[in-house]
Amino acid sequence: MRIGILTGGGDCPGLNAVIRAVVRKGVTGHGDEVVGFRDGWRGVMDGDSVPLELASVRGILPRGGTVLGTSRTNPYAVDGGPERVLASLERLGIEALIPIGGEDTLGVATRLGEAGVRVVGVPKTIDNDLDATDYTFGFDTAVGVAMEAIDRLHTTGDSHHRTLVVEVMGRHAGWIALHAGMAGGASVVLVPEHPFDVDAVVEHCRHRFASGFSPIVVVSEGAKPANGDLVLSTGAKDAFGHVRLGGIGPALAALIEERTGREARAVVLGHIQRGGTPSPFDRVLATRFGLAAVAAVHDGATGIMVALRGTDIVRVRLSEATAQLKLVPPERYAEAEVFFG
Template identity: 40%
Template structure:
């Protein structure tokens, strides 16, 4: 029934732990259970534009389960936004993708990626391509999906960093600030902050007030605690910035030196006189070996996506919901961000144990 099907696979956007596990499960299920031929597209959507691919076999996916990164390579190409893109023959990006999809005789394209990648996947579906999405992001911010692979490993890495900063903070009576990824949503900062016992957690969903931070630091000093650890998401905003558009925010921050963590450190020192130091984790968060949980989750996503392809369930993303992996229409995922609700159980738990979110008293 499915022996003649050809399944294309590409990984798009930033890399995340678990991508190779998902590729392995997707390819193995497609080849061994459903008899499909699997085509690996290199360097994400760029590879599909430029027709860079390879036919995959068991030798390509052997031993890749614990490896970080992606064996197919990735890029941040946005074919529907890059209107100036032209291939050697003068074709536009979307036109080239459609032509190469047809020339490769693909029956389906599996896209492993985050929000932007799934939005592009939805647009390609509207162009007539058969596409299935698999959620990948360390930010855990894909709509209608309880957990994305890559997030768990990133939390582990960030938690270890918070743990290590505690000892330095205590030794030198300093305020240690650790900046983690999360441009629009604060899931990573929230989970790592709680797991690492951060005294203050700052996320994009809850604009911070420097007055609340200094008050919390002073309260800790009165308790004999002369150090503090703060976990902040890269997309955090101050209370004054809470309603700014992206353009207005960019304009207001033109004179800002460094990232948000460094600005916060300067604000804390100016307001309280406390000595503050900053650690920006950066790409360390999404590199290296995936955790056991991320390997399991990615394997489940990959196997489910192959089954969706075999059953002609196109235009969907494999999503984890209440412990089950289900097909969710890409139209529900595209252009949406899963933000941390202010009444999320982990937010309430953090408040209960005395964590400060740099807003007002809860």
């Protein structure tokens, strides 16, 4: 068979592991030809492709990012986009397509599947917020980067008797904050799903100081206070009387400093959470996703994506898979609260 593969959306540790697995399994196991499209759907629209042979994927397993490049191009948002995709697949003789990506990328895949293209998706979201799979690759690596940062910040916080606020990824779902905070021994974890009470946060910090240690506050970039905005009683405010100091992390640090009377500092981890070599968990998961995608293609499956359930790789309908976000449920958040303060 002739199989196309592409990576779309934000990059994520493990993408290369999927690509390698698809090529190894396709070429060695089935005698397939594998074609890589550059920069996600952009490359499919433009017919910008490269043949992927065994030699093309040697040594890429431990490397972060994607050797194929990525973009956020959506053919359905481009005039004549879908037609160009179909023409391109036709011209290159692609019999099946394996798109690796998140909601947007797989949304395109869903529609192409409905249009008759044989598609088997591989889910990718570093935020782990896809309902149809227990975990997505990249998440464990991101949690690891954040946890190591927290490990480091404990000692500097304790030495200076100051609060440290760590802002991690997670616009809509707080999985990275929850897991990194639990793994790192954070004093407070704030996630988008549970608007936080500023007074309670300050109280946890005070309590931690009282125990002789310094608080670490882990906050998702998308976390929000329960009642309005963060407001400092003193200091610079914007035209609306609100303090806007970059993201939630720095804003929260400023507020905690004011309210506890002790120094607070913020660290915004940013892009280091998504780059670099994948963790063992992510390398194995990504590899198994790649293998399962090729198996699905050869089984004649289409309109599905591979997913993790327990220790098994299963197939789920693409249409259902991307239907809703997986948020941190109240009971998981409550479970973590015993460690606050």
